Amino acid sequence: MRAGVDMRxxxxxxxxxxxxxxxxxxxAPLLRYIRINLPRTTRLLLLLVIAIIAMAxxxxxxxxHEPFPYANELMxxxxxxxxxxxxxxxxxxxxxxxxxxxxxxxxxxVYVGGLAGDAPYVWNGASVVLAATWNLTLIASVGxxxxxxxxxYGMIVAAPDDQNFMD
Amino acid sequence: MDFGYPWWLRAxxxxxxxxxxFLIRSGIEILGTYPKLYRSQHNVAGTAWGQFTIQxxxxxxxYTVGGEYDDYSPRISLPGxxxxxxxxxxxxxxxTGFVTSWVIYLVLLIVTDQWRRYVPTSLDTFTxxxxxxxxxxxxxxxQAVYGMPFNAIQQLSYxxxxxxxxxxxxxxxxxxxxxxxxxxSRITRAVGGRQVIRTIHFACLVAYVAxxxxxxxxxxxxxxxxxxxxxxxxxxxxxxxxxxxxxISLVFVVxxxxxxxxxxxxxxxxxxxxxxxxxxxxTNLLYRLPARMHxxxxxxxxxxxxxxxxxxxxRGSGRPPENKEYLALLANGFxxxxxxxxxGYVERPMSLTIHDLRELASGHAQTTLHHCVQGxxxxxxxxxxxxxxxxxxVRPLPGATDVVYTSxxxxxxxxxxxxxxxYYESNPMIEARMPQTLIxxxxxxxxxxxxxxxxxxxxxxxxxxxxxxxxxxxxIEVVNRYDIILEGRGGYFEDADFYDRNQLI
Numbered sequence: 001m002r003a004g005v006d007m008r009x010x011x012x013x014x015x016x017x018x019x020x021x022x023x024x025x026x027x028a029p030l031l032r033y034i035r036i037n038l039p040r041t042t043r044l045l046l047l048l049v050i051a052i053i054a055m056a057x058x059x060x061x062x063x064x065h066e067p068f069p070y071a072n073e074l075m076x077x078x079x080x081x082x083x084x085x086x087x088x089x090x091x092x093x094x095x096x097x098x099x100x101x102x103x104x105x106x107x108x109x110v111y112v113g114g115l116a117g118d119a120p121y122v123w124n125g126a127s128v129v130l131a132a133t134w135n136l137t138l139i140a141s142v143g144x145x146x147x148x149x150x151x152x153y154g155m156i157v158a159a160p161d162d163q164n165f166m167d
Numbered sequence: 168m169d170f171g172y173p174w175w176l177r178a179x180x181x182x183x184x185x186x187x188x189f190l191i192r193s194g195i196e197i198l199g200t201y202p203k204l205y206r207s208q209h210n211v212a213g214t215a216w217g218q219f220t221i222q223x224x225x226x227x228x229x230y231t232v233g234g235e236y237d238d239y240s241p242r243i244s245l246p247g248x249x250x251x252x253x254x255x256x257x258x259x260x261x262x263t264g265f266v267t268s269w270v271i272y273l274v275l276l277i278v279t280d281q282w283r284r285y286v287p288t289s290l291d292t293f294t295x296x297x298x299x300x301x302x303x304x305x306x307x308x309x310q311a312v313y314g315m316p317f318n319a320i321q322q323l324s325y326x327x328x329x330x331x332x333x334x335x336x337x338x339x340x341x342x343x344x345x346x347x348x349x350x351x352s353r354i355t356r357a358v359g360g361r362q363v364i365r366t367i368h369f370a371c372l373v374a375y376v377a378x379x380x381x382x383x384x385x386x387x388x389x390x391x392x393x394x395x396x397x398x399x400x401x402x403x404x405x406x407x408x409x410x411x412x413x414x415i416s417l418v419f420v421v422x423x424x425x426x427x428x429x430x431x432x433x434x435x436x437x438x439x440x441x442x443x444x445x446x447x448x449x450t451n452l453l454y455r456l457p458a459r460m461h462x463x464x465x466x467x468x469x470x471x472x473x474x475x476x477x478x479x480x481x482r483g484s485g486r487p488p489e490n491k492e493y494l495a496l497l498a499n500g501f502x503x504x505x506x507x508x509x510x511g512y513v514e515r516p517m518s519l520t521i522h523d524l525r526e527l528a529s530g531h532a533q534t535t536l537h538h539c540v541q542g543x544x545x546x547x548x549x550x551x552x553x554x555x556x557x558x559x560x561v562r563p564l565p566g567a568t569d570v571v572y573t574s575x576x577x578x579x580x581x582x583x584x585x586x587x588x589x590y591y592e593s594n595p596m597i598e599a600r601m602p603q604t605l606i607x608x609x610x611x612x613x614x615x616x617x618x619x620x621x622x623x624x625x626x627x628x629x630x631x632x633x634x635x636x637x638x639x640x641x642x643i644e645v646v647n648r649y650d651i652i653l654e655g656r657g658g659y660f661e662d663a664d665f666y667d668r669n670q671l672i
């Protein structure tokens with residue numbers, strides 16, 4: 001056993017073995033070729049994205065342009081959850097990425113709610129800064145969803161996980 | 168001044184569309200043959216920060232770098248199918264045009280005062296760029312600065328790409344050349360070694376792709392017809408015509424890629440000829456840069472993985488000979504049986520044993536960085552005798568031009584990855600006489616070279632890529648022409664694949 005892998009008598013002792021190939025295909029889907037092994041950086045990046053959601057949500061909640069009734073309460077909820085998430089992420093090695101997904105989706109739901117209500121866009125009378133901050137909640141949430149998908153797909157890994165490259 | 172969009176700026180924009188897209192595709196081809204990126208030039212197993220392959224790590228006790236390639240689709244890479252040599256040819260052909268046009272562009276920017284369109288002349292530009300970012304985030308379109316062709320964040324972005332990213336990608340590309348990296352060895356070391364430089368070069372690729380995506384998005388956001396007309400006519404007075412002409416030029420670029428890919432896959436030798444016409448005139452100048460590396464024993468690959476026998480960590484490439492003659496020599500430890508013949512177009516042909524070589528070398532050693540053509544690097548301390556000293560002993564006859572080395576290795580017999588016959592390589596006399604061109608017979612002060620690294624003797628050509636440092640050396644011949652040997656291209660890989668004998672980059 002080496003790094004949890006049984007090295008004995010396997011197929012690729014003698015031949016090229018590839019992953020993610022559909023039967024009869026020569027090549028895998030393009031994104032399967034990308035595997036980044038920067039676990040600590042990725043962990044920090046995921047925490048940073050949630051921190052951005054937290055700060056942007058708090059800033060919008062503190063503003064004078066509530067997107068819809070009780071939106072501020074929801075955004076403070078997103079902020080609170082995000083603070084706990086970032087604290088747990090920094091202080092422990094827990095794999096909390098699905099919690100983060102909940103936060104990103106909650107933030108996204110607030111944004112979608114704003115579309116149906118009176119979202120703080122410039123054309124709705126909000127300042128440029130407030131509109132930018134509001135849109136930042138969307139961009140950061142979508143960013144987290146993309147990162148979470150990449151994590152599930154195996155393109156990236158977050159500490160304490162590792163790609164376990166052997167060569 | 169009225170900046171406008173002068174014709175040469177528009178021409179440069181169009182040429183860059185071609186050059187950068189060709190560079191990206193051929194660069195992906197090059198990456199695919201060693202699809203791993205590291206932070207240390209020792210390429211310690213398991214330490215890659217990124218891999219771009221679907222191949223599982225081979226579980227052989229010994230596997231060669233030759234089997235680590237991944238053949239990307241020709242739709243992505245140029246030409247695709249793991250054809251490194253042809254990918255390199257395209258990269259160098261294109262880079263010749265790209266760098267030439269960038270230098271001309273730079274000169275024109277300076278002499279016409281157009282450099283002001285990219286270089287901020289006031290700190291206010293940065294404040295304004297911050298405001299522009301906020302405006303974009305607010306889903307509004309910021310206005311151009313008064314008197315400027317674009318807004319502050321565009322100015323900084325274009326300035327960064329043209330004046331920072333482009334020189335960076337050129338410099339990190341230049342330092343992929345073994346001749347340059349090993350001549351300016353101290354600079355190579357100072358920036359962290361070849362793998363760090365390779366990683367930065369890759370980051371530049373990512374930056375170009377990211378810029379391209381955002382740039383296209385912004386063009387659409389600002390108005391496709393309005394913006395593309397500026398790049399066609401220099402103004403946006405005829406947006407529809409501009410958009411049509413620009414769109415046709417995009418189709419032209421795509422057609423160019425399709426034709427280049429198909430032509431390359433159908434007739435690689437023609438691409439080689441084009442490469443030799445375009446690239447060799449400037450790469451041959453690199454023969455003036457002899458390797459002068461200054462590594463020492465503490466830099467040798469292996470120590471950082473904590474193994475006592477460091478030679479085991481100098482990567483191997485290629486399969487050792489499996490013929491009876493070589494195996495018999497191996498069984499007897501080479502010392503008494505191995506004889507290196509040096510003959511051909513010389514006054515005094517010689518046969519030298521390992522003992523003779525050791526005596527002649529009188530303790531000479533060099534610690535050097537190995538540049539594999541695929542991308543890996545290792546550092547080893549090689550004991551041996553400079554080829555120049557051997558040539559002085561055998562005295563080449565007037566008119567001798569090249570030195571040909573023949574290996575015990577037969578590629579078709581010894582390596583399942585390849586076809587063909589005897590592995591051989593040749594040096595033009597200028598390369599053979601370089602101070603760090605060496606016949607090595609010992610690695611890292613630990614006795615004879617391990618079999619995987621070329622026992623009992625091998626060539627070290629430190630100004631070129633690794634495959635030209637022939638292993639398992641059987642004999643040396645001085646010749647007055649190399650082009651009548653086998654296919655006439657000067658080496659096994661030059662004959663059987665698409666590699667340049669004058670491979671200094």
